[in-house]
Amino acid sequence: MMGLYALKPWFAGRLAVVRRYGVRHEISPNVFTVAAVICAAAAAVSLAMLPAHFSAFPVALFLIARLACANLDGTVARESGKESPLGSVVNEVGDRAADLVVVLGLLPYVPMPLVLGALLASTLPSWMALAGAAAGVARINGGPVGKTERCLIVIIAAATGWYLPAAVAVIAGSLLTCVLRAFQIAGRCRAGAPGDGPSAARTAGAPHASGGPERPVTALDR
Numbered sequence: 001m002m003g004l005y006a007l008k009p010w011f012a013g014r015l016a017v018v019r020r021y022g023v024r025h026e027i028s029p030n031v032f033t034v035a036a037v038i039c040a041a042a043a044a045v046s047l048a049m050l051p052a053h054f055s056a057f058p059v060a061l062f063l064i065a066r067l068a069c070a071n072l073d074g075t076v077a078r079e080s081g082k083e084s085p086l087g088s089v090v091n092e093v094g095d096r097a098a099d100l101v102v103v104l105g106l107l108p109y110v111p112m113p114l115v116l117g118a119l120l121a122s123t124l125p126s127w128m129a130l131a132g133a134a135a136g137v138a139r140i141n142g143g144p145v146g147k148t149e150r151c152l153i154v155i156i157a158a159a160t161g162w163y164l165p166a167a168v169a170v171i172a173g174s175l176l177t178c179v180l181r182a183f184q185i186a187g188r189c190r191a192g193a194p195g196d197g198p199s200a201a202r203t204a205g206a207p208h209a210s211g212g213p214e215r216p217v218t219a220l221d222r
Helices: 003-014 016-024 029-049 056-080 085-104 112-134 147-160 163-191 198-204
Strands: none
Touching: 003 016, 003 056, 003 147, 016 056, 029 056, 029 085, 029 147, 056 085, 056 147, 085 112, 085 147, 112 163, 147 163
């Protein structure tokens, strides 16, 4: 159930220069978290304001930047020793905000009930993963429709004008991903999977604090 999340090592490798720059110049990881939300908002505005086909390039550019920033906030925090509990909160809230803002770009083209459904559904896989982490299960990432796949769906909508099918795909895919994660979490809880337990709950949630739990390396998807 990895989906495009399997590309995480390759994608992170492409960001090595930026990551080293951030560590060397002591840039706060929260800067990357906020930048991810700004990039998501720019993608949403491009989707809403530009006609289909013409919006594809800026939407793709801003969403790739959003994913890059979502990766960099965690890696810079870890490598610079700037972990903090507050950073964990900023990281999670920023990620959820970016997810929601992107979906809002569909508003001019899709009925409000479907947009609201997509807004709710797009957050469910992450909440399920966090619930599993709170129960002591190693955090589950990836698809079939996680953060990266949702970005891809929006890019396809921008390129084709298939806005309504995109909203339906986000809803159906996110619900499916949430259910599959729930089954995985239940199975791991029953089996006591190696590496799971209280320590996994402490590290999976992501505090970025001196002396506190380690903030995770934020990746392509959650």
